[in-house]
Amino acid sequence: LNAISIDIGGSHAVCAVVDDRRILASEALPVGDARTFATLLPGLAAAAGRALHAAGIAAPDCAGVAVSFPGIVDPFSGRIFSTPKGKYDDSHTVDLPGWARAAFGLTLRIENDARMALLGECYCGAAQGCEDAVMLTLGTGVGGAVLAGGRLLRGKHLQAGLGGHVPVLFDGRACICGSRGCVEAEASTWALPEICRAWPGFEKSALANEPVLDFAALFRASAANDAVAVAVRDRCLTVWASGAVGLIHSFDPEVFLLGGAVMKSADQILPFVEHYIHTHAWTPWGKVRILPAALGSDAGLLGAIPLLTETRP
Ligand SMILES: [Zn+2]
Secondary structure, eight states, X not given: OEEEEEEEOSSEEEEEEEETTEEEEEEEEEOTTOOSHHHHHHHHHHHHHHHHHHHTOOGGGEEEEEEEESSOBOTTTOOBOOOSTTOOTTTTTOOHHHHHHHHHSOOEEEEEHHHHHHXXXXXXXXXXXXXXXXXXXXXXXXXXXXXXXXXXXXXXXXXXXXXXXXXXXTTOOBOTTSOBSBHHHHSSTTTHHHHHHTSTTGGGSGGGGOSSOSHHHHHHHHHTTOHHHXXXXXXXXXXXXXXXXXHHXXXXXXXXXXXXXXXXXXXXXXXXXXXXXXXXXXXXXXOOEEEEOSSGGGTTGGGHHHHHHOOOO
């Protein structure tokens, strides 16, 4: 099966044409200044058209258009309930299925980016063939997704399994979701600068000289044994691992996947998280397999076929 697969990210969107488990062609375009869908959609249509041409596929030969989006969305109606801060102000009025029909003559389904990544990883990545998997994506925010019995778990209001907003500290930092001490508020790229600057001794840490306080900088400094960096790193690792234990207790998966851009430092993350989970998760049946995502930024694009072929509940 072929499909048009569009991954809308924070800084750019990727328009691709996929053939089952392969990406045949893709094109990235910046979305940094697109504050509305109205300004973004013509560019997406043109880029997808060029990807179709490059792949030698005609639109009518596609099963549909799949969109990965960083927010809460209804896959079947195409409605969008939450967007990244300051972006896509017209999300309440945009008719994405109508756009796909007009541009390509195809049906459209949209899904949350973490769920798309999990679909991709279970279809052709680290958890291929797995039917019960939980994923955390570590990045600007922390995404979460659950596959249960081979189906995405969405919940009554499409918010099930949003693992980044599971609280790990009841008196922790304020989160963008309104809660406190969420995994995302305690250990994500947006939260990290504030966490570092508030740490005792920060001024004398190598981190104080970093122009950008992201996880790459944190892992660099902690690898060089900077005391503050090591302490902040270990705290973030514990936050992720503790959240993971909560998700494992909630959803009983056989595989737990860690993905997202922060996993470029997987060698500093995986052993800790795996050891913590295997020490603290209550799994008398055995051990949850803890795996790094395998598809990188392609995972969401490769979730297209499973999303488009999913039978409506
Ligand atoms: Zn939250």
